Amino acid sequence: MMDYDYIPLPNRGPLSWPDGKTVALVFTFNLETWDLTKDHDKPYYAGGPAVLPDSLPANVPDFPNYTWREYGQRVGIWRLYDLFDEMGVAASCTTNAVTFERRSAMVDACLERGWELLAHNYEQGELLTNFAHDPAKERDIILRSIEIYEKHTGRRPKGWLSSSLRGTLNTAGILADQGFEFYCDLMNDDQPYMLRTENGEIVALPYSNEINDFTLLTRRGHTTSEMRDILIEELEVLHEEGKQSARIMNVGLHPHVSGRAYRIRAIREFIEHAKKLPGVWFPTRSEIVEAYKPQAKAHIG
Numbered sequence: 001m002m003d004y005d006y007i008p009l010p011n012r013g014p015l016s017w018p019d020g021k022t023v024a025l026v027f028t029f030n031l032e033t034w035d036l037t038k039d040h041d042k043p044y045y046a047g048g049p050a051v052l053p054d055s056l057p058a059n060v061p062d063f064p065n066y067t068w069r070e071y072g073q074r075v076g077i078w079r080l081y082d083l084f085d086e087m088g089v090a091a092s093c094t095t096n097a098v099t100f101e102r103r104s105a106m107v108d109a110c111l112e113r114g115w116e117l118l119a120h121n122y123e124q125g126e127l128l129t130n131f132a133h134d135p136a137k138e139r140d141i142i143l144r145s146i147e148i149y150e151k152h153t154g155r156r157p158k159g160w161l162s163s164s165l166r167g168t169l170n171t172a173g174i175l176a177d178q179g180f181e182f183y184c185d186l187m188n189d190d191q192p193y194m195l196r197t198e199n200g201e202i203v204a205l206p207y208s209n210e211i212n213d214f215t216l217l218t219r220r221g222h223t224t225s226e227m228r229d230i231l232i233e234e235l236e237v238l239h240e241e242g243k244q245s246a247r248i249m250n251v252g253l254h255p256h257v258s259g260r261a262y263r264i265r266a267i268r269e270f271i272e273h274a275k276k277l278p279g280v281w282f283p284t285r286s287e288i289v290e291a292y293k294p295q296a297k298a299h300i301g
Contacts, residue, residue: 002172003196004204005300013298015191015246017291021281022242023235024288025274028207028252029080031095031106032124032163034069036061047124047163048214048254069256073103076259081109083264087271091253092285094120094161097148104152106255111153116284118184119145119157129166139174146178159184159285165207172204173197182289190238190247192292193300203289203296205248212252217263228266232273239279248288 017024034046037059044058050065084091093110095117100107110117121128122145131137142160149157158181162171167185175183177199182192184207195204209215211234216222222230231251238247251270253259258267274280283291292299 001169001198004193007193007300009191009245012191012245012300013295014244015292015295015299017242017246017281017283019281020279022240022246022279023238024246024248024281024283025235026248026250026283026285026288027084027089027091028161028250029077029091029093029110030120030161030252030254031077031093031099031103031110032069032120032254033073033096033099033103034066034124036066038125044125045127045164047127049219051218072255072257072259073106076255076257077106077109079259079261079264080253080255080267081113083268085113087268087275089271089275089282090115090284092116092118094118095149096120096124096163097122097145100148100152107152116159116286117149117153117157118159118161118285119149120161121145121163122148124163127164127166128162128168128171132168132170135168135170135174138168138170142171142174142178158182158289159205161185161207165209172202173199176200176202182285184285190241190249191245191299192248192288192296194296203292205285205288206250208250208252211249213257213263214252214254217257224263224266227263228269231266231270235270235274235277235280239277242279 038044041057043055051068052064056062095107122141160175161184165185172183172195176197182203182205184205186204189206194201216227
């Protein structure tokens with residue numbers, strides 16, 4: 001079972017990043033793939049809210065919602081890759097295992113660039129919380145995800161993000177048992193911290209649904225310029241706070257959301273701003289974990 005201490009920010013030791021950087025800025029490309037249908041007649045939650053709200057039974061194709069997401073696989077992701085190549089910034093990608101099999105070009109593009117790649121469940125619509133009371137089934141999903149990851153990359157994944165961040169009390173322990181170094185489902189901090197499990201410790205590297213294109217643009221309806229301004233303001237505050245104790249900022253991006261032509265400007269202008277701040281570090285998650293582990297006990301002992 002997963003456990004962690006409640007240590008409020010003022011009660012922690014100081015945290016530092018290499019070369020005196022004050023904030024670690026991570027961009028996440030979510031390389032997700034959904035089944036068109038499921039073999040049941042309940043509504044199908046395809047790893048995220050639908051663009052059209054009237055849910056269909058899972059065994060009926062929902063082409064508006066399916067193809068809305070598929071736009072990211074066919075067009076949006078390439079717009080994002082092109083932008084990040086132009087800006088000289090690497091993203092930290094997450095991938096469903098089935099993306100390797102069904103939409104391999106998306107993952108190949110990440111690997112060809114030498115970017116970081118995290119495991120992100122088996123299929124986006126198969127949530128681990130469906131098996132919260134069946135740890136053997138949850139373990140099977142994680143092991144199948146690892147197997148396909150290894151088959152296509154030649155190495156084991158170091159980090160994990162569950163579909164829709166829907167992990168269970170058992171997830172972190174299963175991951176620790178399989179040698180994972182970090183777990184990203186929890187959203188409760190601006191700094192890493194350690195999770196205890198029955199199989200040893202694993203680093204919690206918080207994700208964010210607040211600083212996330214799906215929340216800002218799709219759920220809340222912010223404009224392109226408003227999204228840019230929100231990202232800039234978040235970074236500015238963390239950058240200043242990080243002078244006392246370092247921070248992290250994760251920007252979650254979905255190709256069918258940020259990859260639209262009229263939205264890509266928000267990401268471009270935010271990166272331009274971030275690159276002007278001397279205290280901003282653009283690491284992989286693995287680099288954050290490597291920098292954090294030697295400090296963990298003094299940070300939150």
